[in-house]
Amino acid sequence: MYFIAFILLVLWSLVGSFDVSYYHDKKYSLYLFPESIREHLYHTIRAICYPIIVFSLFYKNFIGILFxxxxxxxIIDTIFFILDAFEEKNSRNKWGGLSHGEYITHLISNALHYCAITTILLSKIFLPTPDKYPAYLSIIAMVFVCGGTITAIQHIWRLYKFNS
Incomplete structure (x- = not known):
């Protein structure tokens, strides 16, 4: 089941990275416009949650406070996912609403997101603790934690620049 969580984590991260880099940054540059800055704020909070989730749940079999x-x-990520979904209608009026391609990308990314999280949680809760945590999962988790941290810093910086 850890291998399934690994595959889902990789797919979630790749689709999410595509969504952010292509739609949010390149095609629409959401962080540049007053009407979409609230959506960018929600994305910033979610970007901060991503490396925390990946580190605390996928990197090792943590228990206690880290878990x-x-x-x-x-929970925070899910709240802002819902707020983001409501905000996208107002935020994207300038471009005629959310494009079909981005809608499908969000659908796939969020399905993978919650499947990955559910799979790793079920693994930790219902499977016996492995003698040795899978190295492949720890390695890819650390890669994504590093990349996710850079993305979170970039989101914070763009939010700061907009408000300056």
Whole structure:
């Protein structure tokens, strides 16, 4: 089941990276416009949650406070996912609403997102703790934590620049 969580994590991260880099940054540059800055704020909060979730749930078989920090990050991320979904209608009026391609990308990304999280949580809760945590999962998790941290910093910086 850890291998399935690994595959889902990789797919979620790749589709999410495409969504951010192509739609949010290149095609629409959401961080540049007053009407979409609230959506960018929601994306910033979600970008901060991503490396926390990946580190606390996928990097090692943490228990205690680190595990619960991950669960809290999932809750915060889910709240801002819902707020983002409501905000996109107002935020994207300038471009005629959310494009079909981005809608499909969001659908796939969020399905993978919650499947990956559900799979890793089920693995940790219902499977016996492995003697050795899968190295492939720890390695890819650390790669995504580093990349996600850079993305979160970039989002914070763009939000700061907009407000300056």
């Amino acid at each position: 619960w920090i991950g669960v809290l990050a999932i």
